[in-house]
Amino acid sequence: MDIKSRIESMISEAVYKLYGLDKIDVCVDAPENEDHGDYSTNVAFKIAKILDKIPFHIATELSHELFSENLKVEFEGKIYPIFVKIEPAAPGFINFTLSELFLFQNTLIINGCEDVYGSNDFGKGKTIVVEYSQPNTNKPQHVGHARNNFIGSSLSKILSHCGYKVIRTNYVGDIGIHICKSMLMYLKYGNGKEPDKKPDHFVGEFYAMYEEEREKNPEIEREAQELLRRWEAGDAEIRALWKKMNSWVYEGWKKTYADQKIEFDEWEYESEKVNVGKEIAMLALEKGLAEKDETGAIIARLERYNLPDKVLLRSDGTSIYSTKDLQLAKDCYEKYKFDKRLYVVDVRQAEYFRQLFKILALLGFEWADKLVHVAYGMVSLPEGKMSSRTGVVMNADDVFEKLVELEEYEIKNSIKMPRVVKETAQKVALAAFKYGMLKVDAAQDMIFNLDLVAKFEGNTGPYLLYTYARARSVLEKAGFELGRGKYQHVAAPKSVLMHPKERVLAGALVHFQENVLEACKDLAPSRIANYVFDVAQKFNSFYGDVPILDAKSESRKRHLLYLTYAVSVVLKRGLDLLGIEVVEKM
Numbered sequence: 001m002d003i004k005s006r007i008e009s010m011i012s013e014a015v016y017k018l019y020g021l022d023k024i025d026v027c028v029d030a031p032e033n034e035d036h037g038d039y040s041t042n043v044a045f046k047i048a049k050i051l052d053k054i055p056f057h058i059a060t061e062l063s064h065e066l067f068s069e070n071l072k073v074e075f076e077g078k079i080y081p082i083f084v085k086i087e088p089a090a091p092g093f094i095n096f097t098l099s100e101l102f103l104f105q106n107t108l109i110i111n112g113c114e115d116v117y118g119s120n121d122f123g124k125g126k127t128i129v130v131e132y133s134q135p136n137t138n139k140p141q142h143v144g145h146a147r148n149n150f151i152g153s154s155l156s157k158i159l160s161h162c163g164y165k166v167i168r169t170n171y172v173g174d175i176g177i178h179i180c181k182s183m184l185m186y187l188k189y190g191n192g193k194e195p196d197k198k199p200d201h202f203v204g205e206f207y208a209m210y211e212e213e214r215e216k217n218p219e220i221e222r223e224a225q226e227l228l229r230r231w232e233a234g235d236a237e238i239r240a241l242w243k244k245m246n247s248w249v250y251e252g253w254k255k256t257y258a259d260q261k262i263e264f265d266e267w268e269y270e271s272e273k274v275n276v277g278k279e280i281a282m283l284a285l286e287k288g289l290a291e292k293d294e295t296g297a298i299i300a301r302l303e304r305y306n307l308p309d310k311v312l313l314r315s316d317g318t319s320i321y322s323t324k325d326l327q328l329a330k331d332c333y334e335k336y337k338f339d340k341r342l343y344v345v346d347v348r349q350a351e352y353f354r355q356l357f358k359i360l361a362l363l364g365f366e367w368a369d370k371l372v373h374v375a376y377g378m379v380s381l382p383e384g385k386m387s388s389r390t391g392v393v394m395n396a397d398d399v400f401e402k403l404v405e406l407e408e409y410e411i412k413n414s415i416k417m418p419r420v421v422k423e424t425a426q427k428v429a430l431a432a433f434k435y436g437m438l439k440v441d442a443a444q445d446m447i448f449n450l451d452l453v454a455k456f457e458g459n460t461g462p463y464l465l466y467t468y469a470r471a472r473s474v475l476e477k478a479g480f481e482l483g484r485g486k487y488q489h490v491a492a493p494k495s496v497l498m499h500p501k502e503r504v505l506a507g508a509l510v511h512f513q514e515n516v517l518e519a520c521k522d523l524a525p526s527r528i529a530n531y532v533f534d535v536a537q538k539f540n541s542f543y544g545d546v547p548i549l550d551a552k553s554e555s556r557k558r559h560l561l562y563l564t565y566a567v568s569v570v571l572k573r574g575l576d577l578l579g580i581e582v583v584e585k586m
């Protein structure tokens with residue numbers, strides 16, 4: 001069990017013992033200000049309210065009780081207290097300070113467990129489906145998709161680190177009016193041409209062409225509709241063109257996903273979700289939760305639930321986005337019996353998902369409450385909002401390419417030039433790309449500034465990789481042997497006296513476990529990102545002040561190397577949960 005959970009249960013027991021209360025929600029946090037200890041709780045305020053007492057008095061009583069019950073750790077056959085202090089702080093907090101011996105031992109534990117550090121079994125035995133990316137086959141992926149890809153794949157990693165069985169699924173928008181727009185222009189102007197550039201970009205150009213032409217000639221909208229009708233009717237010529245153009249797009253995405261290191265366990269396609277969806281729409285009609293309107297379209301009436309009505313089936317019986325989603329959810333549940341299904345989709349569809357989930361619940365699908373929309377905000381560039389009209393469209397491939405260029409330049413300018421510049425630049429660029437997006441709380445809109453995220457200093461991916469490489473290079477210079485299980489039997493020192501910056505750093509490493517768990521519960525990769533940055537800053541500050549290789553004694557040096565190694569383990573693991581690969585040299 002992680003230390004935070006241990007503190008929480010220890011508090012619950014003490015609260016019951018002293019006050020006979022057993023339904024108190026105990027919250028323990030890591031205070032920002034290190035003077036307030038490693039952990040802190042506000043539980044005394046809650047108790048004081050119930051018992052009508054003064055919070056500080058409760059905090060004092062509880063602190064005494066907790067300290068007398070001080071948790072112990074066993075280490076090399078000896079028993080040590082986990083805390084050096086548990087004390088009340090006005091107006092009613094209780095602050096916990098870990099002992100340096102405990103921190104030392106924790107450092108060794110990290111050295112010993114490498115890739116599993118921070119894992120837990122919160123989701124053990126449960127299946128979670130994570131749907132992300134979901135691009136449409138009319139054009140290449142833009143930076144918004146990149147944000148989606150990064151959030152979805154990071155969440156998948158975090159969830160599986162927390163014991164869930166994770167199914168990563170992509171749900172491609174491979175049919176619809178937008179697809180027909182690219183097709184229409186290809187029919188008009190393509191002359192049967194084969195792609196002469198990255199094939200998804202090739203298709204995307206026809207889509208852009210459509211947008212332009214429509215400004216002058218709105219009539220073409222009807223022509224696109226006609227194509228869609230022919231597609232629905234199974235017209236062989238249209239189907240063949242559709243297949244060909246989509247295969248170009250998939251070909252192009254292969255590279256996009258490979259560059260971004262994005263993977264899926266399963267692909268679903270809108271075009272395959274057309275039949276059962278109609279049946280479900282009819283069921284909604286039967287159950288009286290939907291009606292036919294004057295045109296004959298089937299519409300779910302949701303006014304009673306404070307939601308706008310939702311069309312489930314068009315008047316001509318053709319299915320739309322929502323029809324297919326009804327089927328997708330049902331098929332998916334039948335296949336996996338999931339405990340949760342996440343939809344990583346931008347925030348503009350928030351209301352749509354509320355409608356969808358409501359309809360499924362009203363239809364009586366008891367699993368409807370397992371569906372979660374993970375909404376993320378819009379991405380814009382410093383130049384302005386993305387829009388195909390204004391031309392400020394940054395497709396994800398161009399952004400990546402630009403980042404690789406910037407990093408190549410940075411690396412060539414850095415003194416320790418790694419042998420393989422190109423390969424390193426790719427990794428660093430991807431770190432810049434992913435971290436630059438994931439550090440921002442997903443719900444927030446963001447401005448993605450390429451020049452800033454690519455920098456080696458500041459709150460950036462490259463800074464984190466650089467810090468990791470720095471730690472590794474210290475270990476290498478010291479000839480420190482790496483490897484799991486090597487440090488389990490290190491003799492416990494009688495006492496540990498840490499430099500203040502060393503103390504702060506060792507303390508920070510303890511918080512990894514709870515941050516992983518919280519990122520999992522809140523579905524928030526940004527928590528891991530912020531945590532990793534904090535550790536990196538603390539390491540660099542420690543590194544600047546505490547000589548490692550020139551430490552006063554051999555044993556002191558060894559202790560500092562254990563800590564350095566633990567930092568490298570935590571950074572690597574944390575970055576991996578964000579989908580970021582480290583580099584050994586930079």
Ligand code: ARG
Nearest residue numbers: 134135136171172173325345
């Ligand atoms: N392809 C859709 C779009 O671009 C997003 C699909 C989201 N997933 C879903 N199950 N509706 O808007």
